[in-house]
Amino acid sequence: MSTEAQYHHDIALSTRVRLARNVENLFFPNRMSREMAEEAIISLSAPLLRAAGDGFTLMRLDQGNHLEARALVERHLISPELANSQRTRGVVLSVDERLSIMLCEEDHLRIQSFGSGLCLENCLREALRIDDLIGGAVAYAFDEHLGFLTACPTNLGTGLRASVMLHLPALTEAGLMRDIVAAVGKMGLAARGLYGEGSEAYGALYQMSNQITLGQNEEEIIGHVSNVALRVVDRERTLRARIKKSQTYEYEDRVWRAMGILKHARRLPGEEGMRLLSDLRWGVSMGDLDLPLSLLDELLEGIQPGVLTLGAMRPLRAAERDIARANYVRERLQGLH
């Protein structure tokens, strides 16, 4: 797929592939005793911790490290469920944070592989590599007809969820996201705001992922997700070009004001920060502001409350967080452009 090879960084922030796996003859995590979960975490992480190359570390999430867990959620490395559960659980992270294996979440294993831009094939390849690594050490629960067995039937079969994170400021601005979400839904993909509650997508960031895991093989699933994502990417790109041409000053004013405020504000509430970084990313993606896109993607994660709090290494009140957020963004943009 030659178009995917270009990664589409202007619109696609990142890709995630997740595989759900369970161990044969072992209760699903919600029925495990504390001792059984302890044992599963040890035995499932062992093949990873032994393997060379990825620099895996095991992090236990039931040891009072709530701030770390919250930050990992905001950075999309672990699920809110894993962070908030009261059960014994853990996560294995590679040193480059491109691999995250959740242990005793809903399933025994949730193997996640991340990449920048639209890169489903790469992510699948990496996830399958880890799948083989663990699968060589333990026997997975597998049924010839149903495929991999999972705690929730919606994950049966491949246990695969392929997601792409798209930045859609033009479609959002034009009020077209409701239609897009519906259209994508008809094609078997779920689309939801990446940050924010319900239909509010702060920063115009959307995640699109397959809903069907059964009846198709892995390559078919990611091929389909990729095709749908590329159609949305195309619509966003066309609309961006049209807006820039027909509403030049509105567009330029918007992206430059974002730059001005982000470089100067002394207090930055979270929602405003997301909105302004979204505007700035739009301008950068159009080549109109000379900043690295990767910096924008980093800032969009870095301004999240938990990540900021973790950086401060102490609990922050909301007002303190707005100051910390403004300082963080200002320092990162200092001297640029």
Next chain:
Amino acid sequence: MSTEAQYHHDIALSTRVRLARNVENLFFPNRMSREMAEEAIISLSAPLLRAAGDGFTLMRLDQGNHLEARALVERHLISPELANSQRTRGVVLSVDERLSIMLCEEDHLRIQSFGSGLCLENCLREALRIDDLIGGAVAYAFDEHLGFLTACPTNLGTGLRASVMLHLPALTEAGLMRDIVAAVGKMGLAARGLYGEGSEAYGALYQMSNQITLGQNEEEIIGHVSNVALRVVDRERTLRARIKKSQTYEYEDRVWRAMGILKHARRLPGEEGMRLLSDLRWGVSMGDLDLPLSLLDELLEGIQPGVLTLGAMRPLRAAERDIARANYVRERLQGLH
């Protein structure tokens, strides 16, 4: 008056002293024929145009130069009445624009002297110098009991109006301006927003001037205006210090955001421009941003619609003006701070 010697530039933008004069045995302008007005303009401007030093030029306002007239109003060099009148009229301006003598406005002569900061004594001295210059060439209408005779009885006596332009963002922000206007009124001064209609004072700029011209001599009038202005200046200064101390981040965020937006916006509506320049002037006056205060005062005039239009040398639609305003401010702030 030693405190006035400091000019109080942090809060006082400028000072104006105006003297109303009329020529003996000549109809007031509203009763003059076109020919009589022509003749008066020539004879009253003659002593000025002959005098060396000030570099006076005569500008006729009944010759289709509406754009120029509007810009002069916005820069407070002439009155809206002079600009908008259908009658034969003119203005003599010194090359440094610190002197403006309106001819055939409501009175035959309105001698105006301007200065930066709070400088009533200097302005009075200059206005009286011009008064002497013209008074040496023509006979003024003067009554031993009533003093100088004027078209409107509210100007009888000295014909003096002394005004100071104050920047009062802290008092405005604290919602205290209604009280200030009332208190100042009881002390015989009128206070009104410098720009904007009615009680809306865009940019927190207020003009305060004496209402009584009769029964006091010139020095007494300006002494009183000066005293009242200094009391308002003191209150504003105290409140600014208190806000900076108790709401440090709010204050800093406000002035720095103003800087960020003004340096980056591509469209700048007039009201927003006034508000942001007011915020920025506040920060500069507190020593927190390293810009010359005089630049801010210049920008506050320069962003007015008529001044911008004159600069463009063609009529501008509102949307074009917002772009021109943003460009003008951005260029002036370029490379600063």
